[in-house]
Amino acid sequence: MKTHKRLSYTERAALCTNRMAQQLFSLLSEKETNLALSADVTSCGALLELADKLGPEICILKTHVDILTDFTVGATQELIKLARKHQFLIFEDRKFADIGNTVKHQYQGGIYHIADWADIVNAHSLPGPGVISGLAEAGLSKQRGLLLLAEMSSAGNLINSDYTQKTLRMAEQFPEFVLGFIAQKKIANDPWWLYMTPGVQLTEGKDTLGQHYVTPARAIQENESDIIIVGRGILQAKDPLVETKKYRQAGWDSYRSAL
Numbered sequence: 193m194k195t196h197k198r199l200s201y202t203e204r205a206a207l208c209t210n211r212m213a214q215q216l217f218s219l220l221s222e223k224e225t226n227l228a229l230s231a232d233v234t235s236c237g238a239l240l241e242l243a244d245k246l247g248p249e250i251c252i253l254k255t256h257v258d259i260l261t262d263f264t265v266g267a268t269q270e271l272i273k274l275a276r277k278h279q280f281l282i283f284e285d286r287k288f289a290d291i292g293n294t295v296k297h298q299y300q301g302g303i304y305h306i307a308d309w310a311d312i313v314n315a316h317s318l319p320g321p322g323v324i325s326g327l328a329e330a331g332l333s334k335q336r337g338l339l340l341l342a343e344m345s346s347a348g349n350l351i352n353s354d355y356t357q358k359t360l361r362m363a364e365q366f367p368e369f370v371l372g373f374i375a376q377k378k379i380a381n382d383p384w385w386l387y388m389t390p391g392v393q394l395t396e397g398k399d400t401l402g403q404h405y406v407t408p409a410r411a412i413q414e415n416e417s418d419i420i421i422v423g424r425g426i427l428q429a430k431d432p433l434v435e436t437k438k439y440r441q442a443g444w445d446s447y448r449s450a451l
């Protein structure tokens with residue numbers, strides 16, 4: 193039986209020093225949604241349509257900019273406008289995983305100029321703290337935030353508990369920039385870290401390529417994560433808006449009943 197009381201998002205916001213974590217915890221609580229949409233579509237039109245239609249229901253829209261076949265900088269400007277209109281943050285799921293100097297270029301330059309439009313990005317801790325330093329050089333002055341991948345949802349991944357704990361130690365060295373983790377469960381007792389969990393659907397299961405799904409209740413209530421990330425559970429539904437509302441409700445109910 194759990195003896196500790198779960199703190200609310202509002203209480204957690206007050207305990208954060210990281211500005212992005214503060215902003216996001218406040219957003220969760222004010223908008224009453226802990227649902228992140230994984231907008232894994234391949235055209236800018238489809239991305240912007242989803243952002244406009246589902247934007248009111250979500251706290252975060254997660255992109256994979258490199259799967260868009262018709263990327264333009266203009267589309268990212270439109271996305272920013274929709275993020276302001278509907279009050280959600282943009283998270284580019286780039287999973288940086290190289291030496292600091294390289295990731296800095298990948299983050300701020302190239303075709304995508306990710307640092308110009310993504311509030312949040314993520315990185316693997318595998319290369320060591322240099323990956324964070326490199327990203328921080330491009331992101332901190334723009335008041336961006338970073339999530340580290342502390343665990344993955346895919347079967348057979350090589351992350352073990354030692355790697356997860358070392359990832360936490362690495363995050364602790366960059367409190368201004370790292371706001372939390374991509375993980376399947378809470379990994380530390382400090383209340384200021386924010387957790388986002390992918391691999392979520394309304395029923396537990398898997399896909400044909402190793403993805404493993406847990407329910408919103410398992411992610412939020414049992415595993416003490418903060419935000420559920422949902423892609424195909426919504427995108428492949430007959431009516432994505434109806435389905436989004438179901439995930440929003442399930443995520444929020446799980447949070448409320450854990451308090």
Ligand code: S5P
Nearest residue numbers: 230343344345346390391403422423424
């Ligand atoms: O461990 C992970 C980390 C991430 S960020 N497992 C994941 O599935 N993801 C991402 O979450 C993945 O890249 C995809 O964009 C999304 C899950 O999509 P779904 O369609 O399986 O819900």
